[in-house]
Amino acid sequence: MASRSLAAEDIGSRFGRVRGHSLELCAHLSAEDLQLQSMPDASPGKWHLAHTTWFFEQFVLGRDPAYRPRDPAWHYLFNSYYQSVGPMHARPQRGLLSRPSLDEVRDYRRRIDDMVADLLARQDDAELSSLVELGLHHEQQHQELLLTDIKHAFWCNPLQPAYRAPILAEAGAKVVPLRYIDGGEGIVEIGHRGEGFAFDNETPRHRTLLQPHALANRLVTNAEYLAFVREGGYREPGLWLSEGWATVQREGWQHPIYWQDDLASEFTLAGVRAIDPQEPVCHLSYFEAEAFARWAGARLPTEAEWESAAQGLPVHGNLQDQGRCQPQPAVAGEGLLQMFGDVWEWTASPYISYPGFRPLPGSLGEYNGKFMCGQWVLRGGSCATPRDHLRATYRNFFPPHARWQFAGLRLGQDR
Structure with missing residues (x-):
């Protein structure tokens, strides 16, 4: 049986790992945590999870003229700044999006992930692989934003809660002199x-x-x-x-x-x-x-x-x-x-x-x-x-x- 190229196999594995890591970063955050938008420059964690999924739906699955989106209204909610594909919800108001719920967003991710993974399994397509790779690097940018945005949101809370337990650094070492x-x-x-x-x-x-x-x-x-x-x-x-x-x-x-x-x-x-x-x-x-x-x-x-x-x-x-x-x-x-x-x-x-x-x-x-x-x-x-x-x-x-x-x-x- 002929196998797909190594590049196609690699991109499929990488797709699952990177997409899974976004959920890992949010695993111990509550729905309330992931709803927070502490300033216009930041976005709620739930929105990050949905927007990165919309990216794959729009630019990967949407290449097929027969594809029908999970919910056409979400296209408006989760587009960030791609004016050429349609209007979008105002960035400073992303924290107002109590609907769809976090459970619905997680289900959205599962559905799109399954379809993209199936597409990668069926097609050995250089253009497809390139689009997915772009989407994964886009997702990794949002993984960093998830951390920076939740840090700002927690800082704004008078309780100033911790996102994670501290990892203690080695004590007593002296910094390298500046030269x-x-x-x-x-x-x-x-x-x-x-x-x-x-x-x-x-x-x-x-x-x-x-x-x-x-x-x-x-x-x-x-x-x-x-x-x-x-x-x-x-x-x-x-x-x-x-x-x-x-x-x-x-x-x-x-x-x-x-x-x-x-x-x-x-x-x-x-x-x-x-x-x-x-x-x-x-x-x-x-x-x-x-x-x-x-x-x-x-x-x-x-x-x-x-x-x-x-x-x-x-x-x-x-x-x-x-x-x-x-x-x-x-x-x-x-x-x-x-x-x-x-x-x-x-x-x-x-x-x-x-x-x-x-x-x-x-x-x-x-x-x-x-x-x-x-x-x-x-x-x-x-x-x-x-x-x-x-x-x-x-x-x-x-x-x-x-x-x-x-x-x-x-x-x-x-x-």
Whole structure:
């Protein structure tokens, strides 16, 4: 009996694993937890579970003209921003969707999963496999958002409950001293080479010019950022971009979002705990990262500097797979440390297209390209990012005021 290609078998197995993991992340959350929407930028966990399922229904199963959706009204509820496939429910009002129920959403997932798995079992189709792979990486983005959004929602609760039990770090180890490592200079190539999966915004591979520069060997720590806070960093307008200073004044920022006002404790996915001075500082906006770098007599790296340094490095570190969901100190190692995991690293680069960029054809072209305005690039992944979702060319992006993501910084310098 002829067998399907290895690639088709692999995508079927991966589909079951990734889809199952989303449910695992929600397994001990109540229906009430998964209904919460704590701010317009966040979404309820139930909506994440439904939207990622809608993605497969719309773009995989919907390729068949004979397919009929599970419920046509849900197309409106669970479309995120794909204007070319129809209207959608307002993002700030997703928390109002008490119906469909969580049980109905779980049943929706089972039904769509069964149909997609059956399709993968019957068809050895490169286009189908590519669409499913895109859907799985989309799902992994939402797995990270599930964690960041529930963290914000629990922080808003006066009880400040824990999402998970703490995993204690090794005590007594000292963080690696900060030093700068010279980066490459001259003409280099960045962007995806073409082997394996990549989003369209990572292409095409192209040449760019690097000026003499250096990157810090590790991420900025809580202790280093605390010195910035204590020395009045949030009260000194000369350190901030104009829009950043206006945001600080308007929002009343005095420290990172999850730090308590005592500057000794912070809210984590394991609840409130003492700030570890050696852990990487986390949940910073671009404005905060840029102001700290200026205060430190440094700057943020460009995304080209970061990617040039990361090329060839293995993707390992404190990622979601480790289960900590909290940045960890860099206590050992030579060279560039923490390039993957712990916290996303803000760069000095606006999120714009690469030379020769072409979005995906059709509605999927809305995935990345239309957001190339008013956003800044982050690199490297975080403690909430699945390991097999990352690569050196991965370009994350958020608006400069965003703080609820696991984002920190690495310093750079001109040489």
